[in-house]
Amino acid sequence: MQILVTGSAGFIGFHLARRLLQEGHAVTGVDSFVPYYDLRLKEARHALLDAEPGYRGHRADLADPAVVERILAEAQPEVVVHLAAQAGVRYALEHPDSYIASNIQATFNILDGLKRRPAKHLLIASTSSAYGANETMPFREQDPAVTPLNIYSASKLATEHMAHAYAHLWKQPITAFRFFTVYGPWGRPDMAFFKFTRAILQGEPIDVYNHGQMERDFTYIDDIVEAIRRLIATVPVPGSPACASDSLSPVAPYRLVNIGNGQPVQLLDFIAAIERAAGRAAIRNLMPMQPGDVTRTWADTTLLQALTGFAPATTVEEGIAAFVAWYRDFYPA
Numbered sequence: 001m002q003i004l005v006t007g008s009a010g011f012i013g014f015h016l017a018r019r020l021l022q023e024g025h026a027v028t029g030v031d032s033f034v035p036y037y038d039l040r041l042k043e044a045r046h047a048l049l050d051a052e053p054g055y056r057g058h059r060a061d062l063a064d065p066a067v068v069e070r071i072l073a074e075a076q077p078e079v080v081v082h083l084a085a086q087a088g089v090r091y092a093l094e095h096p097d098s099y100i101a102s103n104i105q106a107t108f109n110i111l112d113g114l115k116r117r118p119a120k121h122l123l124i125a126s127t128s129s130a131y132g133a134n135e136t137m138p139f140r141e142q143d144p145a146v147t148p149l150n151i152y153s154a155s156k157l158a159t160e161h162m163a164h165a166y167a168h169l170w171k172q173p174i175t176a177f178r179f180f181t182v183y184g185p186w187g188r189p190d191m192a193f194f195k196f197t198r199a200i201l202q203g204e205p206i207d208v209y210n211h212g213q214m215e216r217d218f219t220y221i222d223d224i225v226e227a228i229r230r231l232i233a234t235v236p237v238p239g240s241p242a243c244a245s246d247s248l249s250p251v252a253p254y255r256l257v258n259i260g261n262g263q264p265v266q267l268l269d270f271i272a273a274i275e276r277a278a279g280r281a282a283i284r285n286l287m288p289m290q291p292g293d294v295t296r297t298w299a300d301t302t303l304l305q306a307l308t309g310f311a312p313a314t315t316v317e318e319g320i321a322a323f324v325a326w327y328r329d330f331y332p333a
């Protein structure tokens with residue numbers, strides 16, 4: 001298939017594009033190389049993709065509608081996996097405007113561009129933080145999500161709603177997925193697992209928010225990629241729910257799917273796994289809760305399993321060992 005992957009120099013987009021290329025698909029990637037974190041990492045990911053036959057990469061800003069128009073016309077994608085975004089909960093406190101351009105405007109441009117050149121399936125990344133202040137655990141797709149706690153979450157909820165409206169109006173099949181704290185090799189330097197590993201290996205202190213009283217449903221990158229590639233083939237069809245708790249819209253070819261591990265891990269246990277993999281003890285700097293953050297995430301993965309027959313199962317022990325091995329290789333001491 002002709003598949004367009006946005007955010008292809010990013011953590012998840014890179015892994016997905018690489019996997020799709022290995023399976024023989026023709027992949028077009030788009031990324032604007034936002035300097036939000038170490039650009040060498042984005043360049044290195046991009047170089048690996050660029051070396052693959054079947055890959056065509058664009059450096060371009062999806063917030064510009066003319067760019068989106070041009071890339072859709074050239075790539076003629078059958079499937080679009082839209083992962084490009086300004087991510088990060090903490091950065092959103094200081095740079096809220098980036099989330100409007102890269103999340104809301106860019107997603108709108110893709111939806112509107114596909115109105116003129118429909119794809120068989122558009123898949124859009126959202127986030128577990130869309131559940132905001134919800135306290136019912138595990139988080140289920142059908143639970144109302146109306147209490148975003150930061151502009152990142154609000155921007156992602158907006159993209160989900162725009163996607164539903166476009167799926168309804170223009171019959172473009174769309175799956176939106178909510179990822180739960182993704183980690184693994186080639187990961188994001190702004191995320192805790194990366195910062196902790198770097199600090200522990202360098203003998204520097206780590207900032208542990210809410211005094212470590214946090215739980216996250218950490219999901220390993222290979223599990224995320226496996227779930228996405230299975231969901232690509234699972235096009236939402238109105239009136240054909242996969243299970244009783246399907247989030248399938250009654251009025252549009254649209255559904256929302258959690259992609260999480262389904263097993264929250266205590267932050268302090270997660271840090272202990274990094275310590276074991278690194279062979280060094282962490283120096284913990286216990287901090288109060290960060291504004292805009294949540295203490296706990298936990299995905300209900302019933303729908304993902306019903307749709308794909310797959311549920312993420314990589315343990316933090318295995319996943320962190322793979323990440324620390326990659327880190328040592330990429331950043332030799």
Ligand SMILES: NC(=O)c1ccc[n+]([C@@H]2O[C@H](COP(=O)([O-])OP(=O)(O)OC[C@H]3O[C@@H](n4cnc5c(N)ncnc54)[C@H](O)[C@@H]3O)[C@@H](O)[C@H]2O)c1
Nearest residue numbers: 007010011012032033034061062084085102125179181182
């Ligand atoms: N990694 C996680 O734990 C996690 C959790 C929940 C949701 N998500 C979502 O998954 C998606 C992928 O996340 P990631 O972890 O790979 O992040 P990432 O920051 O590594 O990748 C996103 C990529 O999008 C690119 N980008 C940003 N704005 C752009 C624009 N206007 N035009 C073109 N490219 C642009 C960036 O340069 C970056 O390379 C994002 O939508 C993110 O919000 C990620």
